[in-house]
Amino acid sequence: MDPVASLLPATMTLGTLLLAGLVTGLGGFVKGAVGFAMPLVMISGMGIFLDPELVVAGIVLPIVVSNGLQIARGGLGAALQAARDFRVYIVLVCTFILISAQFLTRIPTEAMFLVLGIPVVVLCAIQLSGIRLTIPPGRKGIFSVIAGTISGILGGLAGTWGPPTVLYLLALDTPKARQMVVQGVIYGLGSVALLVGHLQSGVLNRETVPFSALLLIPAVIGMWIGFRVQDRLDQEKFRRATLFVLLIAGLNLIRRGLVA
Template identity: 50%
Template sequence: MDATNCSIITRSIFAVQHDKQCYRYIMEQLLTLITPTEFVICLGLALLAGIVKGVVGFAMPMIMISGMGSVIAPELALAALILPTFVTNGMQSLRQGPAAAWESVKRFRIFLLVGLVMLLLSAQLVTVIPVSLMLAIIGVPITAFALAQILGWKGTLPEGTKAGRKLEVAIAAFAGFIGGMSGVWGPPTVAYLTALGTEKREQMRVQGVIYGLGAFALTFAHISSGVLNLTTGLFSATMIIPAVLGMKLGGMVQDRIDQAAFKKATLFVLFIAGLNLLRRAFF
């Protein structure tokens, strides 16, 4: 072995040792924020969130932020959902291929643009606005909408009209605003798509596109806000595997249900999510 090869091997060994030391340091920092028991609970919640998302196309952030927020700090729960949300939404949006995803982007371009701008702006308010107020703002209209639909209200929204565009902008702004603060922008988006009467496969795809772009923006927004750093980023990365596994399992169920069953499941999840948000807001 010549001197050059020896030098390369030596540098590689030191690099590996350095990486191990960095990893060990990050893990030590993480364990100051969360116990092993809490970590296992979070893995289970990520799996459950993935299953529900696989069936109805949303609710992963809601389940993770509400469930994990009950056992760990809210900021850590918010960080935990960012990477698995980003990965699973990418899978969901591309399930029918890039061409179909691009058509969804074009159809809902106004919703996407307005929502992303509001998400980036509101992300900086995550440590300013009280959590209880934020949860109430999300929970009240979503619970009311889901309950009304379950009880038989058939209210639909116009699409392509001037009034429809104004409503689209308003709902997108609201979804983006609460999404930047909480990581939960699904409920108003789902309520909007449901009220439009969107077909099952298209709704799943559209949700994946909207949430995927939102998750991309949320990742960089919370790198800037400080919520996502090396320590919390590692924690978030560990949530990807159970989330993806859960989504695969839920997708098997989703493929076997018809449009009516899909809508009922969507409204049921919306209603339960809304009630849970109100519980956390007021109790």
């Protein structure tokens, strides 16, 4: 038996592993270029040909490592400073994820995808049309509370707090390098929770961990290429690229809300 095949879950073949690797490489590239959307790409792509639970297991280690690389690239000092500067937002996101998750079974998931996706698409379309939405520096505190609460509630109910986080950072006119670090810190905390949660749930187990570990290879390669692209983007091109990816993410959320 092929040594690689022996590491795969019984329902997988080398062909599906190759496809999963290509999808993961694309997700890593997007993550490296704009700092988010790896789960979106991996779940949307691999969900076409793999069991949903296996997809969830597969994304865990690449997400944890990619966020670690994103933080490391900006430097530990920058990450600690970002955690301090955005501590209110981070605390609110984590708190409301825990609270709202308790109501997950009482609210239709499809409805939450629509509640999240429609505003994201509308706001991205407005900004891509040339209208710039900004938060004045003096009002950062109140908007941190509003955005952090909304992001946390949607994170607990819909499983994603990336799109509102990115919109918030763009409205603050966050410099490219700093935005990458802040996103890495916020998503990194969530990815560690994801790892622990799925070790407890049993989704990540002796059979699925090797699959997730193998996906680290294309994830890191894709992210390295994405970093090269990010370095070539000036602030305005980075902003528009981020909005474009965010628009696609929002449309995907609407699709998930409409297709049961």
